[in-house]
Amino acid sequence: MMATIDVSFLTVQVLSALRQAAFLFLISSGLTLIFGVLNILNFAHGALYMLGAYFIYALTLHLTGPAGFVVALLAAPLGVALIAAVIETGLLRRIYVQEEIYQLLLTYALVLIIDDLAKIVFGPEYKSIPKPDAISGAVTIFGGTVPVYTLLVLVLAPAIALVLWYLLYRTRTGKIVRATSSDREMADALGINMSALFTLVFAFGAILAGFGGALAGPARTVFPGVGTEVIIESFVVVVIGGLGNLWGALIGSLLIGTLETVGIIVFPEFEMSLIYLLMVAILVVRPWGLFGRPLKIKALSEKNLGMEAQEISPVHFSVNPLVRVIPVLLLLAVPLVTGRFYQYLLTQIFIASLVAVAFNLLLGTTGLLSFGQAAFYGVGAYTVGLLATKAGVSTLPALLLAPVFAAAVAALIGFFCVRLSGVHFAMLTLAFGQLVFTIAFKWYGFTGGDNGIQGIPVRPLPGGVEIGSTQAMYYFALAVVGVSVEILRRIRSSPFGSTLKAIRENTQRAAYLGVNVKLYQWAAFVIAGAFTGLAGGLYALMEKSITPDIIHWTKSGEPVFMTIIGGIYTFAGPMVGAVVFTVLNSYLVAWTEKWALVLGIILLVMVLLLPGGVVGFVNEKARAAFGKRGWVRRWTFSKSAAS
């Protein structure tokens, strides 16, 4: 008797794990294929999945019955492919010669745009997709009840995998795709038409995502933003398997599908943490994934792409110290003429500025794109929140411990991350960040889980200085951020900062100067983590309550956005970006619900037209203008030998 119960339970669970793996494989195979050939990690792949699900939803409203369902199931991915082809030829193609981070950012902008467009077209609510009667029932296998639809998925997904295998290994185009994936330079030199190949592969990858969405939609539900959940899972799958490797995507899908199913049964609390833990564990042992290899720099000749790279000049002038003091003086006077709303808004801007400037020590100065900064922000905020509410620690010591704990966490995370570079580095920081997020989100006993921490007391500073009021907090944040930003500026202009820039420009050459590259990258990571943690601590004091939302990976995207808006190779750029972002956030949210759309369009325009950012652009113009007026230039700018 016991045995039959076990068998039926096992059957249901195994099939459910396989179904999950099948969905994951459909999505991540397209993702990894695109990465292999185009060298782009497509953030918008989850959005394409979502479109597949929405398309089948819209189609089945009109096409009913089994035949209608089949038509919808086939038509939806083709619709997605069409959109993908437009994206590739209209947008992505323009920036292939740019650094890889710009391609990543463009697809990230597309996520924001497509998500909001879906909300406008289909509405914000969850949609379920009706299945024809023939496939909506359930059957009994070994005593377990299994939906017929699961069986359908388990037939169709391997069928798709076989078709994929046939196309890649048995057709001429497939051979070209594989050749390009393993050695792009060689394929380029052989005269393969890269433009056509890129469009083809991008659209084909989109078909797989769209099919994944169309197939998963009727089993799950679809709603705007479902893509961001899906894409993170797929990232984990392809990074575990090895970026660009299809077998890796298959094994990764099976691993994650199984782990998710087992995790829900055995550790319901920490199911989400488990997949990030697995990813971290695998990358610690095999930094390039199970089947991955260290990436070669896949340079494409500019001639082949028919365009020239737009060089973003990182050589800049530093502004005269007197000029730098002016904004500080103005900020000191602000509370005299404004009310609490603006003081609060500016305090938010100060904190965001510190996050962005610290982030840019990694991106702009060292050349490392971290997608996990929210983790350190969260550690800082929770340090202050927990110490103040649970241990009764006074405000100033609690705030001072925020960067200490954040630095400790950054030291640990950074130790593993700096062994990787480029996209791998970004993905590992993302995974670690999400690991921290899931811990804060689920550990009710310690962090308060998704309720967070409310009523964080703000006690007077030593000497009896009250900082509880909006105005006092304004001045306190201004002082802390002002000093921190000045320290970060010094670091950037120091010999240490010059060395970081050398690492950004040419890692190999830097090693051949006798520089221990990993150690320097690690140090930069810890410094950035510490200041991000300090900003998080300030945030906890300003808001007096925190929730785990502040650690979610979408929060890690904010400093990226700010830095690109303001100017990646400028010191002031991230601060300008913080102003733009925070102001947009405050006003657009009140004014329209489509604020992600606006944000996405701004990011898209910046990446395409002004990759050097607002400050980078102004710098160029100012240098051109003031160069003629020697005395203005001498007074306002001093040439920095180390910018």
Place this chain on the structure above:
Amino acid sequence: MGAPMDVLEIRGVVKSFGGVRALQDVTFSVRQGEIRAIIGPNGAGKSTLFNVMTGLFPPDSGEVIFDGERVSGVPPYRIIRKGVGRSFQITNIFPRMTVFENVQVALFAHHRSSRNPVGLARRYPAVASEALGILGQVGLAEKYEQSASILSHGDQKRLEIAISLASRPRLLMLDEPTAGMSRFESRETVELLRTISREQGLTLVFTEHDMDIVFGISEKIVVLQQGMVIADGTPAEIRANPQVRKAYLGEEISA
């Protein structure tokens, strides 16, 4: 004691890549102050040997001794700190930094000031004058303010030599220092290297395709073929070596 010391010794180095033997039992030594060329047809293993000698990857067996100390298996940044400089076949500079900054950052690394995160880089007058001095040596002093990315190919090669010199190496390894240069630029570069070697007692090890340069400046030559040393001697000996003539040089040095 009296005889000049061997500064670099390669002992029985073997290196394979996926079953292909790139280097087979390579053995030779280089004396202090010597100018030594490593030649051989394409695919003979010159670049692999360079990469093994500078720690990019360890040899499968055998060892590399620099200044009496075993350096095989030591990461590049440590080998550089012991006094080895290297330039690359494909120009390897910091493109979006100024010419001055390229050398300045190399000097920071050499003087161990790289780890200072608080002082301002521009407040290092000694480093600045040293950098300008090195740029003067290679003939780039006038262009110190320019972005390295806009320099001509020859100037970029010279800049790379300047970067390598900034580490104040006792042994400088140059992988095709004149690749892609015009004849005039090549001759200038060769003169520059010879002068630096003479004035500073610097040991030079280089690979080169141009036989005029090889026989013009080197004091000893090692010939590699299919990963093996087939000859090791003075230019005259190499010229006279029938194996070398047959295998590789042939007509080029018959005149």
